[in-house]
Each structure stands twice: as structure tokens, then as C-alpha cells.
Amino acid sequence: MLSKNDIKNIKSLEQKKFREEKRLFVAEGHKLVGDLLSKFDCVLLAATPDWKPLGSFRAERKEEITPDELKRASLLRSPQDVLAVFRIPDYSTDMATEAAKSLILALDDIQDPGNLGTIVRIADWFGIKDIFCSSGTADIYNPKAVQATMGALARVRVHYTDLLKDISHMPSGIPVYGTFLDGETIYSTTLSENGVIIMGNEGNGISREIAAKVNRRLFIPNWPAGAATSESLNVAVATAITCSEFRRRSF
Amino acid sequence: MLSKNDIKNIKSLEQKKFREEKRLFVAEGHKLVGDLLSKFDCVLLAATPDWKPLGSFRAERKEEITPDELKRASLLRSPQDVLAVFRIPDYSTDMATEAAKSLILALDDIQDPGNLGTIVRIADWFGIKDIFCSSGTADIYNPKAVQATMGALARVRVHYTDLLKDISHMPSGIPVYGTFLDGETIYSTTLSENGVIIMGNEGNGISREIAAKVNRRLFIPNWPAGAATSESLNVAVATAITCSEFRRRSF
Numbered sequence: 051m052l053s054k055n056d057i058k059n060i061k062s063l064e065q066k067k068f069r070e071e072k073r074l075f076v077a078e079g080h081k082l083v084g085d086l087l088s089k090f091d092c093v094l095l096a097a098t099p100d101w102k103p104l105g106s107f108r109a110e111r112k113e114e115i116t117p118d119e120l121k122r123a124s125l126l127r128s129p130q131d132v133l134a135v136f137r138i139p140d141y142s143t144d145m146a147t148e149a150a151k152s153l154i155l156a157l158d159d160i161q162d163p164g165n166l167g168t169i170v171r172i173a174d175w176f177g178i179k180d181i182f183c184s185s186g187t188a189d190i191y192n193p194k195a196v197q198a199t200m201g202a203l204a205r206v207r208v209h210y211t212d213l214l215k216d217i218s219h220m221p222s223g224i225p226v227y228g229t230f231l232d233g234e235t236i237y238s239t240t241l242s243e244n245g246v247i248i249m250g251n252e253g254n255g256i257s258r259e260i261a262a263k264v265n266r267r268l269f270i271p272n273w274p275a276g277a278a279t280s281e282s283l284n285v286a287v288a289t290a291i292t293c294s295e296f297r298r299r300s301f
Numbered sequence: 302m303l304s305k306n307d308i309k310n311i312k313s314l315e316q317k318k319f320r321e322e323k324r325l326f327v328a329e330g331h332k333l334v335g336d337l338l339s340k341f342d343c344v345l346l347a348a349t350p351d352w353k354p355l356g357s358f359r360a361e362r363k364e365e366i367t368p369d370e371l372k373r374a375s376l377l378r379s380p381q382d383v384l385a386v387f388r389i390p391d392y393s394t395d396m397a398t399e400a401a402k403s404l405i406l407a408l409d410d411i412q413d414p415g416n417l418g419t420i421v422r423i424a425d426w427f428g429i430k431d432i433f434c435s436s437g438t439a440d441i442y443n444p445k446a447v448q449a450t451m452g453a454l455a456r457v458r459v460h461y462t463d464l465l466k467d468i469s470h471m472p473s474g475i476p477v478y479g480t481f482l483d484g485e486t487i488y489s490t491t492l493s494e495n496g497v498i499i500m501g502n503e504g505n506g507i508s509r510e511i512a513a514k515v516n517r518r519l520f521i522p523n524w525p526a527g528a529a530t531s532e533s534l535n536v537a538v539a540t541a542i543t544c545s546e547f548r549r550r551s552f
Contacts, residue, residue: 081532164415172538174531177524202531237549273428273548280425280453281332287423287541290534294542297524300489 052096052115057123058137060094064125066189073138075191085201090136094124097132107133125193141207145216148180149224149246152178155298158213158260159251160167160285166190167198168286174202176293181206182246184213217263220246225266226300228256229288233267243298250287255282268292279296303347303366308374310525311345311386315376317440324389326442330381336452341387347374348383360385378445389442392458399431400475400497404547409464409511410437411501411536418449419537420500425453427544433497434458435464468514471497476517476538479507481540484520493549500540506533519543 063076063273070112070175074093080101087107095109098117111143120129141193146152155178160166173181188195190208199206220226225245228234237242248264250256256264270291272279283291303311313319314327327342328337331352346360349368356363363391371380373540399405400431402454406429413419417439428537436483439446439458470476476496480487507515521542523530534542 168535168538171531171535175523175534177528177530200531205530235552237552270545271552272426273551277428278423278452279428279456283426283541284419284537285421286535287419289538290538290541291545294521294545300524301486301488301522 052113052119052123054140056094057222060133061125063135064193066074066192067137069189069191075138075192075196076125076135077196077224078124078126078133078193079197080132082197082199083132083134084199085204086134086136088185089204090135092134092140094135095132096120096134101131104132111129114128126197133206136281139207141209143207143209144182145182145209145211145246146220146224149220149244150245153178153270155248155289155293156213156217156246157181157183157187157255158248158256159184160249161188161252163188163192163195164198165252165284165286166192167195167200167203169289170195170199170206170208171202171256172290172293173206174199174296178293179206180209182209182213182216185210193197214257214259214263216247217246217260220263226264226293227268228261228264229270229292230256230261230264231269233269235271236268236292236295237271239268241299247289247292247296249285249292252285303364303370303374307345310392311374311384312376314386315444317443318357319444320389325386326389326447327376327386327444328447329375329377329384329444330448331383333448333450333452334383334385335489336455336488337385337387340455341390343385343387345386345519346383347371347385351457354384355383361446361451377434377448390458392460394431394458395459395463396433396460396497397471400495401494403418403431403529404431404493406540406544407468407497408432408500409466409499409507410435410439411500412439412503414439414443414446415449417443417534418446418451418454421446421450421457421459421539422542423452423456423537425450427548429544430457431460433462433467434462436461442458454506457547465508465510465514468497468499471514477513477515478517478543479512480517480521480543481507481512481518482520484518486522487519487543487546488522490519492550494551498540498543500543503536516532524530
């Protein structure tokens with residue numbers, strides 16, 4: 051059973067302020083919660099009797115609850131069968147270390163939690179283990195972002211950092227990629243197996259200061275070349291095409 | 302000025318029932334409205350004095366309105382500078398005709414208006430002029446879908462049809478593509494310049510009956526091959542990678 055206070059505490063985690071204070075976040079639904087239980091410390095696992103595996107998972111506290119209780123606690127419009135509260139992890143690594151050995155993503159002020167979650171799912175598909183976000187990027191522990199990762203958050207580490215500072219201090223020799231309308235056509239250029247791929251804000255793209263640090267400007271061409279078309283692609287879509295291009299070369 | 306009745310009529314267009322009855326839809330914001338004015342008949346163009354080009358566009362009715370009036374009429378949480386009501390177009394063509402000469406998309410019960418709008422934007426980028434949707438697909442004239450097209454709706458024709466019937470009657474020799482977990486790796490297979498690419502529902506993929514009509518099964522591989530990863534990609538993301546693969550071969 052969940053007390054009034056439990057429900058109040060769960061609801062408070064919709065707000066970044068309380069997530070940061072308590073270092074906790076919420077996830078819902080058996081697929082997502084199942085994935086996250088394999089990776090994060092769970093402080094509360096609350097499920098309706100429909101969710102059989104409740105007993106088999108480890109959590110600091112487990113509660114069997116009624117669908118009505120779940121409805122009151124849920125942050126979703128259509129509550130599912132299970133709700134869990136997890137501890138926000140601390141990862142200790144830095145961009146230069148990861149970018150020296152593998153491909154990483156850097157997000158410059160991505161605003162939409164849905165886009166952010168979708169980007170984590172794309173990274174997971176393409177074997178990118180680390181995403182470094184500017185402090186102005188949406189919070190990955192926002193419930194909408196967590197849900198949009200569809201569980202990929204269990205396999206991709208998301209970090210927040212001073213992106214301009216980190217990019218500025220990147221050792222020379224590490225490629226720093228970004229997509230621009232005047233870049234090299236991504237389809238026909240060489241791409242490395244390590245480095246940083248920067249994706250920019252939905253409305254404004256990569257900020258001027260960070261763009262100045264990009265040493266490999268790429269371009270996803272529209273088709274047919276020169277036709278009147280949309281001004282740009284959605285940022286998650288551009289991330290997907292870019293990651294696919296980096297990885298397809300090893301097939 | 303907008304009357305109470307005007308505002309009631311605009312608000313009613315949030316509902317599919319009224320959009321179908323009146324054959325009208327709403328779009329907001331200068332970029333989107335500007336794009337759509339080049340293509341669709343406009344029955345009402347209402348803008349704040351900030352929006353200078355009001356005079357230069359053709360509409361059955363034009364109104365200069367206050368930001369407060371716009372706020373009352375708007376279907377958005379953050380109203381912009383202009384709101385327009387357009388007539389829903391009638392396109393007369395069919396899948397077999399279009400697929401014989403060029404590449405088209407077919408959507409099998411895409412549920413999310415945001416995904417649908419994003420797919421229209423992707424089609425526009427990659428020069429796909431026609432999208433045929435199953436009758437169970439979200440309505441492209443839903444305000445959220447219209448907004449998500451970012452104006453691409455002016456350049457891509459979206460049709461609703463009995464998708465199973467149309468796919469079943471596709472003349473032999475026209476390739477019908479779909480993405481599946483057991484398909485051929487898209488990166489290394491030959492792809493044609495015409496045909497149908499079917500994208501499936503967010504949760505269930507392509508329906509069994511329609512999948513049976515696919516004659517070219519494709520697969521977007523994850524990387525590295527065989528690694529534990531997300532179950533699938535978001536449908537707009539999969540559409541983007543697929544369209545990019547079809548078009549990159551001519552660069």
C-alpha cells in the first residue's frame with residue numbers, strides 16, 4: 051500500500067528541483083522498469099497484482115498496490131502495471147577519456163525531453179555508451195525523457211557538463227563532428243571510430259562558440275540536391291542518420 | 302477581430318469529427334503558416350500586428366488581432382504570431398500509380414501525431430511526394446501533427462486509404478519494402494528508385510496481413526552486431542534511416 055505521503059513524494063519527482071534534491075527519478079511500465087532494475091538501485095517498486103515478477107526483483111521497498119492506487123501515484127495519463135523510484139546514478143568519467151577510445155554524443159541545449167529520450171534510444175541501438183549534455187539540455191530524469199528512452203537508459207550513460215569547456219579542452223587529434231548546412235556530404239566522407247558527435251538545439255542548432263571548436267563539419271544532404279524542402283531535420287532524426295552513417299561503414 | 306463564434310469554430314477543429322465535417326484544419330506560427338499559404342486555400346488568416354506580411358497573402362478572410370485574442374483562439378500552449386484555418390485538400394491519385402514511378406511511404410496505423418508529422422518532414426527532406434496512410438493512422442490534420450510537419454505538409458501529399466486492399470492490388474514488379482528484425486541488412490542490399498516503403502505501428506510494427514504482402518524485407522542492424530540493445534527504433538527514426546539509405550545511393 052502507498053500512503054498519501056508516498057504519493058506526494060512520487061509526484062514531487064515530476065519537478066527537477068525535487069529530483070536533484072533527493073537524487074531520485076520515476077519510471078513506469080513493465081518493459082522500462084524491467085530494463086532499469088538491471089542497472090539502477092530501486093528504492094520503491096510498486097506494482098499491481100497483474101505484474102507477476104514483483105517478487106523476483108531487488109528493491110529497498112516493494113508494494114503490491116491496486117490499479118486505483120497506481121492511478122493516483124502515476125505520472126502518466128494511462129498508468130501501466132508498475133511504477134518504480136530509482137536512485138540517480140553518479141558516473142565518474144570525462145569526455146576526453148571516452149572520446150579517445152570510442153564514439154560519443156554531445157548534446158548542446160536539446161530542449162525537448164521526448165527528443166532527448168529518443169536520442170538515448172538511438173545511441174543504444176548504435177552502441178554509443180556515453181552522452182554528454184550541456185547544462186542547458188533537458189533533464190534525462192524528467193519522466194517524459196525516461197519513458198522515451200524505452201529502457202535504453204539502462205545501457206547508455208548520460209552526463210551533464212560544461213560542454214563548451216570540455217569541447218575546448220579536447221586533446222588535438224580527437225575528431226569533433228557536427229552537422230551543418232555547409233558541411234561535407236556525410237555519405238561520401240571518411241568517418242572515424244572514435245570522437246565526439248555534437249548535436250545542436252532544436253531551433254538554433256549548435257551554438258556559435260561550440261561550433262567554432264568543430265573540426266569535422268558534416269552535412270546530411272536532402273534529395274534531390276537543390277530541391278525546395280524543409281529547412282532542417284528534427285534533431286533526433288539527424289542524430290539517427292548520423293549514427294547510422296558512422297556504423298554502416300563497419301558492415 | 303474574432304467573434305466568440307469564430308473562436309468556438311477554431312477550437313472545434315481540435316476534434317477530428319469537426320475537421321471532417323467542415324473539411325478544415327488549423328496551423329499556427331509564421332514559418333508553418335507561411336509555407337502552407339503557398340499550397341492550401343486559406344479561409345481565415347488572423348495575425349497580431351507583429352506579423353507584417355498579413356497584407357501580402359491571399360485568404361478568404363483576414364483579421365488583425367490582439368495577442369490576447371490570439372491566446373484565446375490558439376490551440377497551442379505558447380501561441381505564436383499568426384493562426385490560420387485552411388481547407389483540407391482533395392488529392393486524386395492512387396498508390397499503384399505513384400509507386401510505379403517513384404518512391405512512396407505507406408503508414409500502417411501510426412498512432413502518435415508527433416511521429417506522423419515528423420515522418421512527413423522526413424519524406425519532404427528525401428524527396429518523397431506521397432504518403433499513403435491506413436485508416437487507423439493518426440490524422441495528419443490533427444493540430445499536433447500539422448505543427449510537427451514544420452511546413453513540410455505543403456510539399457508532401459498525405460492520403461488515407463484501405464492500405465491492405467491497396468497493397469494487395471499492387472501490380473507485380475513494384476517492390477514493396479518493410480523493415481523487420483529478420484530482413485536483409487539495409488546497408489548492403491540493392492534498393493530501387495520506385496516502390497512502396499511500409500512503416501508499421503509504434504507498438505506492434507507492420508500488421509500480419511500487410512507484412513505478408515511485403516516482397517523486400519529489410520533490416521536496420523544494431524551495432525555491434527549481436528549486442529544487447531533496445532528492442533527497436535522509434536518509427537520516425539527507422540523511417541529516416543530507411544529513406545536516407547534509399548537516397549544515399551544516388552550521391
